[in-house]
Amino acid sequence: MKQTKVAVIGLGDISGIYLKNITKVFKNLELYGVCTHRVEKAREIAAEYGARKVYETMEDAFRDPEVEIIVNLTRPNEHLEVTMKALEAGKHVYTEKPLGATLEEGKKILEFAAFKGLLVAGAPDTFLGAGLQTCRKLIDDGFIGTPLGASAFMTCRGHERWHPNPAFYYQHGGGPLMDIGPYYLTALVSLLGGIETVSGMTKMSFPTRTIKSQPKCGEVINVEVPTYQTGLMRFASGVIGTIFVTFDVYASETPRIEIYGSEGTLSVPDPNTFGGPVRIFRPGSSEFMEIPLVKSYAENSRGIGISDMADAIRNGKKPRAGIDLMIHVLEVTNAFEESSDSKRHIDIASKIERPAPLGYTEIEGVLAD
Numbered sequence: 001m002k003q004t005k006v007a008v009i010g011l012g013d014i015s016g017i018y019l020k021n022i023t024k025v026f027k028n029l030e031l032y033g034v035c036t037h038r039v040e041k042a043r044e045i046a047a048e049y050g051a052r053k054v055y056e057t058m059e060d061a062f063r064d065p066e067v068e069i070i071v072n073l074t075r076p077n078e079h080l081e082v083t084m085k086a087l088e089a090g091k092h093v094y095t096e097k098p099l100g101a102t103l104e105e106g107k108k109i110l111e112f113a114a115f116k117g118l119l120v121a122g123a124p125d126t127f128l129g130a131g132l133q134t135c136r137k138l139i140d141d142g143f144i145g146t147p148l149g150a151s152a153f154m155t156c157r158g159h160e161r162w163h164p165n166p167a168f169y170y171q172h173g174g175g176p177l178m179d180i181g182p183y184y185l186t187a188l189v190s191l192l193g194g195i196e197t198v199s200g201m202t203k204m205s206f207p208t209r210t211i212k213s214q215p216k217c218g219e220v221i222n223v224e225v226p227t228y229q230t231g232l233m234r235f236a237s238g239v240i241g242t243i244f245v246t247f248d249v250y251a252s253e254t255p256r257i258e259i260y261g262s263e264g265t266l267s268v269p270d271p272n273t274f275g276g277p278v279r280i281f282r283p284g285s286s287e288f289m290e291i292p293l294v295k296s297y298a299e300n301s302r303g304i305g306i307s308d309m310a311d312a313i314r315n316g317k318k319p320r321a322g323i324d325l326m327i328h329v330l331e332v333t334n335a336f337e338e339s340s341d342s343k344r345h346i347d348i349a350s351k352i353e354r355p356a357p358l359g360y361t362e363i364e365g366v367l368a369d
Contacts, residue, residue, distance in 0.1 A: 001366075004310035005032035006094075007053070007061040009082055010073035011045050012036075013164070014096065014302075018073065019049045021303035027365040028310045029303070035061050058082060062089035068313065069094055071306060072122075076173035080105045087116050092313060094306045095122040097182040099326040101173030103334040106327050113323060119312060121319040122326050124183045125305030127190040128358055129274025133295035135259075135266060136191055136357050143280060144261025147192055150233075150241035152184040153254035158247040160211045160221065167221045169247070170209060175225035176245035177202075177333045180272065184243060185329045186321075187257060187271035188233075192241075194328060194352040197234040199345045200336030202226035205248040231336040236351075243336075274301045296361050308358075308367055320355035328352040 006022060006029055008015060022031045033053030036042045042054045055061040061070065062085060070086040072079060072095035080100045086093045087109070099122060100106040113120045126132065139147060154176065159166040168174055189195065205228050209221040228248050233241040244254075257268035267279040267288055275298035279288040297304055305321035312319040328350045335346040359368030 001027055002314070003028055003030040004068050004313065005030045005066050006069040006071050006306065007033040007035065007055065007064065007067045008071045008073060009035050009058045009061060010075075011041060012073065012075075015045075015073050017300055017302045018071065019045065021301060022306065023049045025301065025365045026303060026307035028307055032067055033061055033064065058085065062086050062091060068092060069306065069309065072096060075168050076178065077101050077168070077171065080109065083109050083120065084112060087112055087118055087120070090116070090118070092119045092309065094309055095120065097123040097326070098173065098178050098333070099323065099330050101178075103331050106330045110323055110327050119309060119319060120323040120326075121305055121309045121321045122323075123302070123305065123321070124186050124271070125302065125308070125321045126183060126271055126274055127187050127355070128297065128304045128308065128320060129301055130293040130295045130298035131269040131274060131276045131278055132187055132190060132271065133358055134276070134278050134291065134293045135268050137294060138266060138278070138280065138291065139191055139259065140357070143264065143282075144259065144266050145263030147237065147239050147259055147261050149260040150188055150192060150239055150258065151255070152188060152241065152243045152257045153252065154180045154184060154245040154256070155249040155252040155254065156247060157250045158209060158227075160209045160213065162213050164213055164215060166209075166211060166213070170221050170223045170225060170227070172224055175227060175229070176247050177229045177336060178225070181229070181243070181245050181333050182329050183271040184245065184257065185332055186325065187268065188241060189325065189328065189352060190355055191259060191268070192235050192237060192239050193354050194236045194350075195233045195332050195348050196236050197345050197347050198231055198332055198335045198339060200229065200231035200339040202229040202337050202340040204228075226337060226340075229336060231339070233332070274298055294360065295358060296364075304367070307365075311367060320358070324350070324352055325355060
């Protein structure tokens with residue numbers, strides 16, 4: 001199997017699982033090089049994961065003719081600059097979410113990638129895991145009849161309690177909808193199709209946050225973005241959905257995601273994970289029943305979207321976690337805040353078809369259509 005060489009830009013907390021899966025799981029990928037602002041850290045990472053190159057600057061990676069895909073794991077407010085420079089150098093890009101800090105940034109990337117004839121894809125790729133792919137099969141096979149409605153909830157009390165450097169979650173490009181919302185919205189779109197109209201209410205509950213974690217315990221963060229965000233969605237299929245995401249709530253007993261059908265209810269696992277449990281309630285049942293996972297990749301498989309992208313490059317296809325899906329989710333995310341500010345419904349201009357489901361494979365590290 002021909003391997004696609006990738007270079008990873010940004011070696012923060014999320015990079016470890018990407019590096020592990022690129023080097024240990026997905027057989028069509030080769031970790032060719034790494035880059036971060038601390039060259040010594042990049043050297044340590046390269047030695048640990050067997051990368052051939054350590055780039056002193058990201059431009060060095062972009063100029064390397066061996067590299068086909070740039071994996072952009074920088075902070076959200078840096079995504080635009082890194083992605084645009086990589087595209088300018090002729091590289092395909094896989095980026096952490098969000099695509100850009102604003103819809104305008106996302107559109108700029110979309111238009112430039114099309115002009116250059118290059119692919120852009122990105123996180124979240126959790127919808128390609130065994131849990132959500134099993135849910136997709138249950139819906140497609142009619143186990144809950146016709147989907148009628150959906151709900152999605154993500155509540156936590158903020159990342160300043162545990163993250164070593166949490167400020168960016170509360171700065172431009174952050175907030176619960178931009179940080180965690182893409183997992184939930186991408187999951188919903190992958191299961192139910194595109195969103196046509198949204199209505200939202202958002203607020204900033206606390207103007208500052210005090211870091212409780214090390215090494216910056218006691219430092220105060222000025223909050224720049226809404227941290228309590230709710231919304232309604234009308235899907236193109238007619239499904240009506242609700243979403244609630246917040247960094248302001250200590251605890252909740254709400255489900256992660258539920259899909260309500262004409263013949264039952266589907267309880268969807270945490271879309272920030274790749275596994276289960278997947279549970280279903282059917283008429284005549286006394287309780288929800290857990291369904292065995294019928295697809296592959298139940299473990300933390302971040303990077304599966306890069307593997308799928310590499311296959312798409314080789315076979316002239318669209319990547320499942322491609323830019324069309326990312327721009328749709330980014331537009332919906334931005335529209336909730338626009339709706340809250342303007343006190344009106346917002347129509348979504350971008351259109352999206354559900355990404356094709358993954359096939360089942362018994363060979364770890366190889367994807368199947």
